[in-house]
Amino acid sequence: MAKAKSHYVCQSCGSVYRRWAGRCTDCGAWNSIVEEAPPAEAAQPKGLGVGRGTTLKLVGLADDGRIDPRLETGLPELDRAVGGGFVPGSAVLIGGDPGIGKSTLLLQALAGLAQAGRRAVYISGEEAEAQVQRRAGRLGLADAEVHLATATSLRDILTTLDDGPAPHILVIDSIQTLYADTLDSAPGTVAQVRACAQALIGFAKRRGTVVLLVGHVTKDGQIAGPRVLEHMVDTVLYFEGERGHPFRILRSVKNRYGGTDEIGVFEMTGLGLAQVGNPSEMFLSDRSGDVSGSAVFAGVEGTRPVLVEIQALVAPTQAANPRRTVVGWDSGRLAMVLAVLDARCGLGLAGADVYLNVAGGLKIAEPAADLAVAAALVSSLTDRPVPPETVLFGEISLSGDIRPVAQADARLKEAGKLGFTRAYLPARTKAGQDAGPVRAHGLDGVADLVALFGA
Ligand code: TYD
Numbered sequence: 240m241a242k243a244k245s246h247y248v249c250q251s252c253g254s255v256y257r258r259w260a261g262r263c264t265d266c267g268a269w270n271s272i273v274e275e276a277p278p279a280e281a282a283q284p285k286g287l288g289v290g291r292g293t294t295l296k297l298v299g300l301a302d303d304g305r306i307d308p309r310l311e312t313g314l315p316e317l318d319r320a321v322g323g324g325f326v327p328g329s330a331v332l333i334g335g336d337p338g339i340g341k342s343t344l345l346l347q348a349l350a351g352l353a354q355a356g357r358r359a360v361y362i363s364g365e366e367a368e369a370q371v372q373r374r375a376g377r378l379g380l381a382d383a384e385v386h387l388a389t390a391t392s393l394r395d396i397l398t399t400l401d402d403g404p405a406p407h408i409l410v411i412d413s414i415q416t417l418y419a420d421t422l423d424s425a426p427g428t429v430a431q432v433r434a435c436a437q438a439l440i441g442f443a444k445r446r447g448t449v450v451l452l453v454g455h456v457t458k459d460g461q462i463a464g465p466r467v468l469e470h471m472v473d474t475v476l477y478f479e480g481e482r483g484h485p486f487r488i489l490r491s492v493k494n495r496y497g498g499t500d501e502i503g504v505f506e507m508t509g510l511g512l513a514q515v516g517n518p519s520e521m522f523l524s525d526r527s528g529d530v531s532g533s534a535v536f537a538g539v540e541g542t543r544p545v546l547v548e549i550q551a552l553v554a555p556t557q558a559a560n561p562r563r564t565v566v567g568w569d570s571g572r573l574a575m576v577l578a579v580l581d582a583r584c585g586l587g588l589a590g591a592d593v594y595l596n597v598a599g600g601l602k603i604a605e606p607a608a609d610l611a612v613a614a615a616l617v618s619s620l621t622d623r624p625v626p627p628e629t630v631l632f633g634e635i636s637l638s639g640d641i642r643p644v645a646q647a648d649a650r651l652k653e654a655g656k657l658g659f660t661r662a663y664l665p666a667r668t669k670a671g672q673d674a675g676p677v678r679a680h681g682l683d684g685v686a687d688l689v690a691l692f693g694a
Pocket residue numbers: 335336337338339340341342343344374377378507508509510511512
């Protein structure tokens with residue numbers, strides 16, 4: 240038999256190589272390839288034939304009354320992000336920067352479930368029991384019947400849990416700290432993370448437990464090491480927010496049991512995370528008012544309309560290459576909007592420094608924000624404020640047309656609820672011409688916008 244060779248695994252994406260290399264050709268990461276012990280030889284399946292396995296029991300699609308209802312945590316914003324509570328037996332990965340509040344959120348969720356009589360288990364591999372207890376005390380949750388342990392050995396954890404009654408929910412904080420003693424590699428390597436996650440997901444399916452795995456995020460925003468993990472779990476949540484802002488957004492980027500891009504909004508307070516039932520109100524709360532360079536975008540995150548302020552500053556450049564700084568939006572998209580405004584309206588933005596900021600720390604991915612961004616830019620350039628009580632939405636095409644976007648009615652309704660009286664939107668928007676208290680004005684192209692706010 241040939242001698243088992245060790246192999247090399249990229250710690251960023253899990254690609255396997257036969258030789259070491261400085262750079263992973265799959266994900267492009269440098270210095271991420273590490274030698275790992277050879278995987279156990281899989282037994283070669285020989286003569287797979289008929290009649291050797293067990294007969295499967297085939298069932299219909301109708302709920303025959305055995306499907307357990309979703310677990311609600313008592314934190315409506317969390318329940319909303321996962322599509323109305325956790326599905327029993329599902330595996331959920333929650334990623335986020337260190338210090339963003341993952342442990343706090345999960346402790347609050349477990350306490351909520353425990354108070355509703357569910358069996359909740361919290362395994363920390365990062366903090367001592369006393370630290371978690373102190374946090375629980377600070378949050379006023381010390382009385383909640385959460386079962387807590389500090390552990391990093393997968394074997395110990397599974398032994399403990401398989402001995403007792405199945406928990407309804409289990410938190411592993413974090414998956415990168417666990418190790419399976421069957422592998423030689425260090426905790427946090429792809430091999431370890433994958434093996435531990437697989438065993439825990441197996442536990443979830445076997446016992447009907449919701450398993451929540453905390454995953455750290457690297458500087459470039461990936462869940463560290465195991466992108467492979469995202470494929471293994473049922474739901475992937477990201478907990479995001481800007482440092483210095485109290486607002487935190489829980490976003491589902493994958494969900495087998497609900498819509499994606501659904502968000503839950505929280506505020507970090509001295510007493511833990513507070514629910515923000517009306518995010519628009521919060522994002523607009525300290526709006527600067529009648530100044531140039533500010534426009535309100537009527538956006539939709541998942542199924543939820545959210546109004547946010549977009550701030551732009553256009554200034555003459557001092558450098559050979561003008562500066563472009565974007566917070567909360569895609570810089571490629573900004574470059575496109577600038578190019579279209581220049582090419583179609585001759586605004587001369589190419590030679591100016593441009594700063595763009597989405598207030599409140601929200602990250603917007605919708606192309607529907609184009610129009611509001613363009614309005615903020617033009618307003619800053621001409622130093623004329625956008626008319627008060629105005630919202631905007633619409634996608635800008637390369638030809639300078641303003642194209643309709645989905646859910647116009649929801650956007651207008653939210654704007655009306657918050658006291659806005661005027662909306663600029665794509666002229667071809669079908670619905671929304673009668674928008675309640677909000678008067679809708681259709682725009683055909685960027686030239687219309689420039690005529691409105693420009694000099
Ligand atoms: P934590 O949940 O430990 O973050 P993570 O698990 O994602 O690393 O949150 C840590 C931060 O939250 C820390 O900087 C302090 C802050 N915090 C509050 O502001 N209020 C609170 O009630 C708690 C518990 C934490």
